Amino acid sequence: MFSMDIILIILVLLFASPAVTGAGIYIVGDSAGWTTIGNVDYRQWAATKKFQVGDTIRFHYNPEFHNVMQVTHSHFRSCNTSHPIATHTSGNDSILITSSGHHFYLCGVPGHCQSGQKVDINIVNRAPIVSSPSNIPPSSPAVAPAPSGAATFTRPVLSLQGLLIGVGLLMVLIFL
Numbered sequence: 001m002f003s004m005d006i007i008l009i010i011l012v013l014l015f016a017s018p019a020v021t022g023a024g025i026y027i028v029g030d031s032a033g034w035t036t037i038g039n040v041d042y043r044q045w046a047a048t049k050k051f052q053v054g055d056t057i058r059f060h061y062n063p064e065f066h067n068v069m070q071v072t073h074s075h076f077r078s079c080n081t082s083h084p085i086a087t088h089t090s091g092n093d094s095i096l097i098t099s100s101g102h103h104f105y106l107c108g109v110p111g112h113c114q115s116g117q118k119v120d121i122n123i124v125n126r127a128p129i130v131s132s133p134s135n136i137p138p139s140s141p142a143v144a145p146a147p148s149g150a151a152t153f154t155r156p157v158l159s160l161q162g163l164l165i166g167v168g169l170l171m172v173l174i175f176l
C-alpha cells in the first residue's frame, strides 16, 4: 500500500518539474494578444524571443473575431487559409512546441492575415532531439537569420527533472 508520505513526495516532484526544466510560456503579442487592433508587429514580437522545443506558445483572442491556423511557409507568405496544418479556435490556445524550425501561424478570418495578423515562430534546436528521418538537410540555411546571440542562450538541462522523477519512482518501488 502507498504511504501518504510517498504520495506527497511524488506529487511535489511532479509539480516542481516544469520549473526545473525552464520551459517557457509565450503569449503571442504579450498583453495585446492575437488581434488586428493596434497594428501589433508580430514579427518584431517574435524577433525578441528565443523559442525552444518544449516551450508553449499561447494565443489569446476573442474567438468570435479571430482564430489560429498553422500553415506552410508559402501559405504564410500568401496568407492562404485553404489548407491549414492545424486550426485552433478556443480563444485561449496553448500550443506545445515539439519540433524545431519555423512554425507559421496566421488568423484565418478574411483580411486579418493581410493586415498583419501572422507570426513566424522560429524554434532554435538546442538539445539533441530524438532522431527523425532527415527530410531537412542539416546544411540548409534558415530562411530568416536568427538574431545574434540566440545560439549562446542556455537553460537548465532536462536531466535534473529526469533524475528527480527517477528517484521518486525508485522510492515507490522500495516502499511498496
Ligand SMILES: [Cu+2]
Pocket: 035, 036, 065, 066, 067, 107, 108, 109, 112, 117
Ligand atoms: Cu483575426
